[in-house]
Amino acid sequence: MRKVVYGGATSLDQMLARSDGAVDWLVMDPDAMKIMGEMWPRFDVMLMGRKTFTHSMEQFSEEDLKKAEKMKGGMRSVVFSTTLEPGERAGYEIVNTDAAEFVRELKKEPGKDIMVMGGGELAASLFEAGLIDEVGFNIQPVVLGTGIAAFRPISRQIDLELIECKVMKSGCVYVLYRVKN
Amino acid sequence: MRKVVYGGATSLDQMLARSDGAVDWLVMDPDAMKIMGEMWPRFDVMLMGRKTFTHSMEQFSEEDLKKAEKMKGGMRSVVFSTTLEPGERAGYEIVNTDAAEFVRELKKEPGKDIMVMGGGELAASLFEAGLIDEVGFNIQPVVLGTGIAAFRPISRQIDLELIECKVMKSGCVYVLYRVKN
Numbered sequence: 001m002r003k004v005v006y007g008g009a010t011s012l013d014q015m016l017a018r019s020d021g022a023v024d025w026l027v028m029d030p031d032a033m034k035i036m037g038e039m040w041p042r043f044d045v046m047l048m049g050r051k052t053f054t055h056s057m058e059q060f061s062e063e064d065l066k067k068a069e070k071m072k073g074g075m076r077s078v079v080f081s082t083t084l085e086p087g088e089r090a091g092y093e094i095v096n097t098d099a100a101e102f103v104r105e106l107k108k109e110p111g112k113d114i115m116v117m118g119g120g121e122l123a124a125s126l127f128e129a130g131l132i133d134e135v136g137f138n139i140q141p142v143v144l145g146t147g148i149a150a151f152r153p154i155s156r157q158i159d160l161e162l163i164e165c166k167v168m169k170s171g172c173v174y175v176l177y178r179v180k181n
Numbered sequence: 182m183r184k185v186v187y188g189g190a191t192s193l194d195q196m197l198a199r200s201d202g203a204v205d206w207l208v209m210d211p212d213a214m215k216i217m218g219e220m221w222p223r224f225d226v227m228l229m230g231r232k233t234f235t236h237s238m239e240q241f242s243e244e245d246l247k248k249a250e251k252m253k254g255g256m257r258s259v260v261f262s263t264t265l266e267p268g269e270r271a272g273y274e275i276v277n278t279d280a281a282e283f284v285r286e287l288k289k290e291p292g293k294d295i296m297v298m299g300g301g302e303l304a305a306s307l308f309e310a311g312l313i314d315e316v317g318f319n320i321q322p323v324v325l326g327t328g329i330a331a332f333r334p335i336s337r338q339i340d341l342e343l344i345e346c347k348v349m350k351s352g353c354v355y356v357l358y359r360v361k362n
Contacts, residue, residue, distance in 0.1 A: 013331075013332035014194060014195050025338065135193070135324070141342060141358060143316070143335075143339035143341065144338055145335035145337055145339065146335070150194075151193075151324060151326075155326060158323065159323055160322040160324065161352055162348070162353075162354065165348045171341070172343075173346050173356055175193075
């Protein structure tokens with residue numbers, strides 16, 4: 001069955017972004033780009049919550065979005081939202097169905113792996129439902145102090161098995177875990 | 182000047198303990214013990230907040246406490262509390278002075294490095310005051326979901342430089358950073 005991977009770049013205090021969604025603190029590391037580039041072909045669906053989507057849209061220029069569109073290739077991109085009108089927007093599929101239910105069905109379909117880009121709320125609902133198979137973070141050498149947390153309170157403990165750990169010249173530490181379900 | 186090091190064992194979601202203070206989820210790793218054993222001689226003072234102290238006292242048996250006392254050696258151990266009576270208790274020095282002020286003075290005194298055992302509240306007040314010089318965590322392969330957070334909201338960003346990263350057979354990842362003050 002295709003795997004669901006939750007990942008991204010985080011601070012040491014496990015923030016995905018500043019409170020306003022800014023990611024200006026991210027270290028641009030060629031090693032991280034390489035890892036991302038190697039991982040990319042695993043996936044053919046990208047999932048995100050509405051806030052991550054909105055922040056991304058607000059934060060990046062038209063130019064950035066074109067690059068993102070190019071990088072994304074033909075990848076199906078799904079945004080879970082209870083407030084946005086369902087439908088297509090800038091190449092993204094907006095859905096307002098229950099995320100866990102949607103992902104459960106998606107995993108049954110044939111295809112490559114599924115990437116959860118964030119944020120923490122979407123990940124929490126998928127962790128609760130036992131739908132995440134791998135967790136991969138590039139931990140940056142910074143404590144943000146406040147921000148958008150990668151992990152939200154959930155009612156269950158998630159046991160992990162370390163698959164890989166790579167230390168980068170920039171001081172970033174990339175960790176990839178398998179979820180022991 | 183002697184350095185202040187904040188460290189401990191955390192889950193991937195950066196919890197130091199479960200909500201009730203339990204640390205039953207910690208992986209007992211001989212490599213981690215070795216790192217701890219190598220670090221120990223750096224320190225001659227150990228600092229902790231009242232909650233960490235109380236949880237430790239409640240959780241460990243008389244036997245454990247004797248072992249801890251032995252491991253601690255002659256190390257000065259200071260507990261910051263606004264509720265406990267100042268004075269000495271089970272070899273621990275209870276103080277109710279402002280932690281930042283106390284640590285600022287302590288750093289001026291001659292001596293070895295100073296270890297902040299936790300918890301997050303004490304560390305936050307010391308981060309705010311710019312008094313922490315190194316951060317070292319042994320990240321365990323688990324997401325606790327809820328618990329006592331190692332990092333509390335602070336008003337400033339703490340930039341770090343990775344000193345060391347060790348991957349253990351158990352899947353623990355030990356990271357040590359220098360704070361760029």
